[in-house]
Amino acid sequence: MSLRVGIVGGGQLARMMIAPAVELGLDVRVLAEEPGMAAGLAATATGDYRDLETVRAFARDVDVITFDHEHVPQDVLRALVADGIAVHPGPDALFYAQDKLRMRAKLAELGMPQPEWAAISDAAELQAFLDANGGRAVVKTPRGGYDGKGVRVVSTAADAADWIEALEPGGQLLVEELVDFTRELAQQVARRPSGSWRAYPVVETVQRGGVCAEVIAPAPRAGQRLTDVAESIGVAIAEGLGVTGMLAVELFETADDRLLVNELAMRPHNSGHWSQDGAVTGQFEQHLRAVLDLPLGDTEPRAPWSVMINILGGPAADSLESRIPGALAAHPGAKVHTYGKAPRPGRKVGHVNLTGSDLDAVVSDARGVAAHFDD
Known part of the structure; x- marks a missing residue:
């Protein structure tokens, strides 16, 4: 059976x-x-x-x-x-994916590099953090936020007054330094219940409006040191939290070559969609292998470069699927993945994957395919 x-x-x-x-x-x-x-x-x-x-x-x-x-x-x-x-992943691991304050505290315990942060419960505590961290910061709701939701950049305590006033007795918000990063990266690791793991190449992600818009795999200009550090962070977190299945670690790269942990996801993740068509083993197959404790697949790229472009919003005038023939005719090497979702501004309704040996050409062609689905 x-x-x-x-x-x-x-x-x-x-x-x-x-x-x-x-x-x-x-x-x-x-x-x-x-x-x-x-x-x-x-x-x-x-x-x-x-x-x-x-x-x-x-x-x-x-x-x-x-x-x-x-x-x-x-x-x-x-x-x-x-x-x-x-x-899988189990409750002890998901505990840290469900609450950003608990995640920050656990990552500090594990010695992981991360932005300056604090738990705050009133305006005075938020203002004190702002005064100590350059006058601007990021406030996050500990639970439920994603794709830019539950995240707010503030420069005064008044900017988060409504969130503070809505706190229940004993409730807290997370405040983090506003990191001056040069780019965003993501590291994926798959881990089995029996403990073995495999890491994917670190990738570069491009966010627009708090939503992932593009992913390039592997990350351009990623030398051996960056690659090794990103992988070591991902593996340490997977093992330290006892994650089983796919783990995605979103990272900030700074001008002084530091990597800081931004967010975690204990499941397949937008930053890994490229692997469906660009890696020997895609993240969705890998996740299934991992949670069933089956041997993990090879994570090597199939081509020098893979680019993923999210289809955001989608065509309102007709169905997304009706645009696919034209997109594939113009770019026969593209792979289009649709989600069966109704179009809505900013909503992820599908994505495009393209691979090749010339990065500029792959990026240009992938954007060209995605443009077929613009309204």
């Missing part, structure tokens, strides 16, 4: 696990939040991932539970483990 993988969450990450699961001979099942979601092809149940009995019923007939996102509550995760269900 096939191994059965249960994925909690019906978004595009779950959707992109379906094809490699079929290729590996796995039985993949999805608990979607509602009908018609991106991973609806494999949705065997719909329901609230925050409800223990809903998740418990879904998990009853699978060999491992994994995730499309990190938002399943700790009490649900720990109840599944107590039931004897394999959960």
Whole structure:
């Protein structure tokens, strides 16, 4: 009988696990939040991932539970483990992906390089941090933020007054120094429950409006020292937090050649979409291998350069799929991946992958393919 993988969450990450699961001979099942979601092809149940009995019923007939996102509550995760269900990544690791304050404290304990930071609960504490860190800072809500949500650049305590006033008794916000970075990078590591791991090449990411717009793999101008340091940070975090499955570590590179940890994701990640078509083993197959404790695949690139461009917003006048023939005719080497989502300004509705030996040409062509889906 096939191994059965249960994925909690019906978004595009779950959707992109379906094809490699079929290729590996796995039985993949999805608990979607509602009908018609991106991973609806494999949705065997719909329901609230925050409800223990809903998740418990879904998990009853699978060999491992994994995730499309990190938002399943700790009490649900720990109840599944107590039931004897394999959960990867487990609650002890996801604990740090679910709360940025706890993440910062744990990374400090592990000795990982990161921006100056503090937990603040009132305007005076925020102003004191601003005064000590150049007068500008980044305030983040500890839970729930992504793609620029729950993040605010401030220069006075008044800029975050509404968030501070909304805090519950004992609640805190995270404040970080506004890093003067030269570029953003990302390091991915896959780790099995038995402890073995494989790292992907460090990549450069380009953000627009708080959303990842482009990824170049491997990161241009990445010498051996940078490559080694990025990998060592990723592996140390994966092992230090006990992550199983894919881990993405978002990094800032500074002018004085430091790498600072920005964010973590314990699942396949936007920074790794290039690997679907640009690496020997794509991140979605690798995640499935890892959570099932199967041998990990080769992470080497298939070409000197891979470029991923997100399709943001999408065409409002007609379907995204109707634009694909024209895009492929103009760029036969491109790979287009769609998410089955309705267009909305700024929404990730798909991405384009392209590989080649000339970076400038690959970037230009990938942008040209993505332009076919502009409204």
